[in-house]
Amino acid sequence: MSEKFDAIVVGAGPAGNAAAYTLAKAGLSVLQIERGEAPGSKNVQGAILYSDALERIIPDFREDAPLERHIIEQRMWVMDDESYIGTHFRSNDFSKPPHNRYTIIRAKFDKWFSKKVQEAGALVICETTVKELLRDKTGKVIGVETDRTEGKIYADVVVLADGVNSTLARKAGFRPELEPKHVALAVKEIHFLPKETVESRFNIQKGQGVVIEMMGKLTKGMMGTGFLYTNNDSISVGVGVMLSDLMRQKMTPYELLEQTKNHPSIKPLLEGGEMKEYAAHLIPEGGYHAIPQVFGDGWLIAGDSGMFVNAVHREGSNLAMTTGRMAAETIIDLRASGKAMSAANLAEYRRRLDDSFVIKDMKKYKDLPEIFHSNNQFFTTYPELVNRSAYTMLTVDGVDKRSKEKEIFASFREQRSLFGMLGDAFKLWRAFR
Amino acid sequence: MSGIKIEEKLFQNRYLVDADNPHIRIKDPALCGQCSNQPCTICCPAGCYTREEQKVVLITDGCLECGTCRIICSRQNVEWEYPRGGYGIQFKFG
Numbered sequence: 001m002s003e004k005f006d007a008i009v010v011g012a013g014p015a016g017n018a019a020a021y022t023l024a025k026a027g028l029s030v031l032q033i034e035r036g037e038a039p040g041s042k043n044v045q046g047a048i049l050y051s052d053a054l055e056r057i058i059p060d061f062r063e064d065a066p067l068e069r070h071i072i073e074q075r076m077w078v079m080d081d082e083s084y085i086g087t088h089f090r091s092n093d094f095s096k097p098p099h100n101r102y103t104i105i106r107a108k109f110d111k112w113f114s115k116k117v118q119e120a121g122a123l124v125i126c127e128t129t130v131k132e133l134l135r136d137k138t139g140k141v142i143g144v145e146t147d148r149t150e151g152k153i154y155a156d157v158v159v160l161a162d163g164v165n166s167t168l169a170r171k172a173g174f175r176p177e178l179e180p181k182h183v184a185l186a187v188k189e190i191h192f193l194p195k196e197t198v199e200s201r202f203n204i205q206k207g208q209g210v211v212i213e214m215m216g217k218l219t220k221g222m223m224g225t226g227f228l229y230t231n232n233d234s235i236s237v238g239v240g241v242m243l244s245d246l247m248r249q250k251m252t253p254y255e256l257l258e259q260t261k262n263h264p265s266i267k268p269l270l271e272g273g274e275m276k277e278y279a280a281h282l283i284p285e286g287g288y289h290a291i292p293q294v295f296g297d298g299w300l301i302a303g304d305s306g307m308f309v310n311a312v313h314r315e316g317s318n319l320a321m322t323t324g325r326m327a328a329e330t331i332i333d334l335r336a337s338g339k340a341m342s343a344a345n346l347a348e349y350r351r352r353l354d355d356s357f358v359i360k361d362m363k364k365y366k367d368l369p370e371i372f373h374s375n376n377q378f379f380t381t382y383p384e385l386v387n388r389s390a391y392t393m394l395t396v397d398g399v400d401k402r403s404k405e406k407e408i409f410a411s412f413r414e415q416r417s418l419f420g421m422l423g424d425a426f427k428l429w430r431a432f433r
Numbered sequence: 434m435s436g437i438k439i440e441e442k443l444f445q446n447r448y449l450v451d452a453d454n455p456h457i458r459i460k461d462p463a464l465c466g467q468c469s470n471q472p473c474t475i476c477c478p479a480g481c482y483t484r485e486e487q488k489v490v491l492i493t494d495g496c497l498e499c500g501t502c503r504i505i506c507s508r509q510n511v512e513w514e515y516p517r518g519g520y521g522i523q524f525k526f527g
Contacts, residue, residue, distance in 0.1 A: 035515055037449070041523045042498065106527035127519030147518050165500040167515060178504050185501050187478050189442070190526050234526075247472040247505045254478060258437050277526045278442035280478035280497040282504075 005031045008144055008155040010130050012039035014317045015303025016161030017113040018057050018324030024120035026332045032122050035129040040110025044281035045317060046227055046236060049104045053318035057325055058116060066108040068231040069209025070099035079216035080387040084265050103209050103229045133172050141298035157341040158299045159327050164282045166305035175292040180243035182286030187253045188238025191273030195233040202230055216383030218260050223372045226260050285311040288366035295346040300327040312365045319358050326352050368431045381415050439480035443495040451520035455493040458512040465489040473502045497522055
């Protein structure tokens with residue numbers, strides 16, 4: 001292949017598909033390269049699809065996209081070893097179309113998205129790993145080299161949507177190696193059950209779904225969260241922790257997952273299910289400060305490769321699709337006005353990101369990762385205290401309520417000084433506001 | 434909690450193993466002997482790294498291609514590439 005394309009997109013996840021689709025739809029010649037056997041076969045997510053980001057790319061996606069269930073209820077559980085205390089929000093408004101979010105199974109969804117990309121006119125080749133970026137004497141990216149014979153392919157611009165590990169960006173020196181404190185490892189399983197069982201177990205009807213987000217002692221003092229999502233006839237369950245914490249202790253990720261599944265509040269939800277896949281994936285959770293340079297001469301970075309994840313709100317694939325789309329739109333606009341794909345011109349991509357929810361949201365929570373890193377009481381002491389307090393207040397045993405309140409207050413004081421608690425509250429308030 | 438068999442989990446997965454062509458390599462095995470905590474033997478979600486006496490043995494067949502081992506190795510002793518196109522883990526659901 002010595003052909004030259006207007007653009008090459010590396011990767012067929014949400015960012016790459018959004019970019020390739022948008023570019024092809026505008027009439028550019030696009031080559032998209034995917035290392036998996038099929039688009040999606042290397043990709044892992046919880047997974048929740050946020051409609052808005054996809055709607056801006058494919059407005060009528062609901063007509064044929066493989067969606068599992070639309071979410072009508074969100075549960076947030078703060079857990080200790082025996083219990084959870086939490087908030088549930090359920091609304092019939094979420095059942096009225098158009099639905100705001102859905103559970104999806106990524107292998108199916110990514111295949112569907114890729115079909116749309118191909119229908120839009122992009123050439124998609126799978127089972128091909130890009131080995132490195134081709135650059136001219138000035139350092140400008142002019143194409144890619146793949147692991148196929150005669151694997152050099154040229155383009156005016158290359159969009160790197162090659163995921164969290166981004167071997168390409170690292171080798172080219174566009175991005176440093178990931179730091180353990182900037183990335184979480186998530187492990188998950190999918191358990192199949194009859195859809196009637198899923199519906200009765202979660203108090204939902206056909207097409208409706210529930211999301212459970214969990215934090216507390218289930219991550220054994222490590223910064224992290226757990227999740228459980230209802231698909232049509234299966235349940236996705238997983239847990240994620242920061243690598244910087246994982247590497248300092250002695251429990252394997254699969255032991256952690258097993259303990260999560262065996263929590264007395266989770267086990268009955270999975271009862272009788274058949275486990276059909278075990279997956280693991282890294283999530284870039286370094287936040288705003290970890291975002292690398294995302295543009296240069298002849299290249300742009302989108303999605304996980306650019307660390308675009310809002311860990312606080314569990315958003316990633318929507319940021320991937322949005323950054324992929326904006327990368328494409330920047331290229332399209334430069335091309336329409338006859339401008340070169342230079343770093344100076346492609347800087348427009350970052351300006352557009354700055355004006356969008358992507359950077360605005362990431363900036364809002366820029367200090368949160370640091371606070372949770374250095375204060376593990378948020379994952380151990382407090383979850384246990386609130387759960388024990390609820391247990392004390394709700395146990396009827398002849399002790400008067402005022403005495404119970406005193407006992408609870410004393411147990412808080414014992415675990416954490418008043419100043420410590422006030423300090424924690426202040427830190428959280430400052431980081432969330 | 435060593436009762437969990439990672440093999441039983443990985444058995445559910447679909448792989449196309451690139452025989453005799455592992456995509457991850459320990460650069461200098463002697464360095465692993467000097468590593469006191471050998472976090473790769475704990476953190477790899479597929480249990481690819483096992484400890485045998487002082488050495489670390491790596492078998493990549495069950496690799497989930499997450500990248501953890503490369504990032505946590507404080508001695509940068511892991512050479513990590515993606516498998517050749519089409520090989521490795523093929524997620525059925527993801």
